[in-house]
Amino acid sequence: MLRNALGKTFQFLGYTVQYGCIAHCAFEYLGGIVVCSGPSMEPTIQNSDIVFSENLSRHFYCIRKGDIVIVKSPNDPKSNICKRVIGLEGDKVCTSNPSDFLKSHSYVPKGHVWLEGDNLRNSTDSRCYGPVPYGLIRGRICFKIWPLTDFGFLRASPNGHRFID
Numbered sequence: 001m002l003r004n005a006l007g008k009t010f011q012f013l014g015y016t017v018q019y020g021c022i023a024h025c026a027f028e029y030l031g032g033i034v035v036c037s038g039p040s041m042e043p044t045i046q047n048s049d050i051v052f053s054e055n056l057s058r059h060f061y062c063i064r065k066g067d068i069v070i071v072k073s074p075n076d077p078k079s080n081i082c083k084r085v086i087g088l089e090g091d092k093v094c095t096s097n098p099s100d101f102l103k104s105h106s107y108v109p110k111g112h113v114w115l116e117g118d119n120l121r122n123s124t125d126s127r128c129y130g131p132v133p134y135g136l137i138r139g140r141i142c143f144k145i146w147p148l149t150d151f152g153f154l155r156a157s158p159n160g161h162r163f164i165d
Helices: 004-030
Strands: 029-034 050-054 069-073 080-087 091-095 105-107 112-116 137-146
Touching: 004 029, 029 137, 069 112, 080 091
Parallel strands: none
Antiparallel strands: 029 050, 050 137, 069 080, 069 137, 080 112, 091 105
């Protein structure tokens, strides 16, 4: 009786560990569902919108200009932020605010990206903390899940003029 109970307990623990490993790999390497908060990505992503983030792009270095990414915050490693990639390594980017009369430019260093929120007047981004190491990217947002009226792929940046070729 005791042997049978122990056998079932260990069997249950074995399945739990296996499914836990599968779930970890799925969320770490494939992607997951993310609830976005804050005004920095408006109007593209509103506060409390739910999006799907895929993680394969970061592993294969397939992040491109214009992609919206989930990144470990350079200011607070315990939190994630959602921003748009404006520049990749070697790109020339505008480092000043839209309201600045004199515009300043810089080059994104090797192994880094330049991130900005779509709501330039209400976003803490690379204009504040500088280029972000590529290794802090957690995933790329593919499409919006909620609200259902906005279900689908995300629209282009309202700040397309910020991309410098």
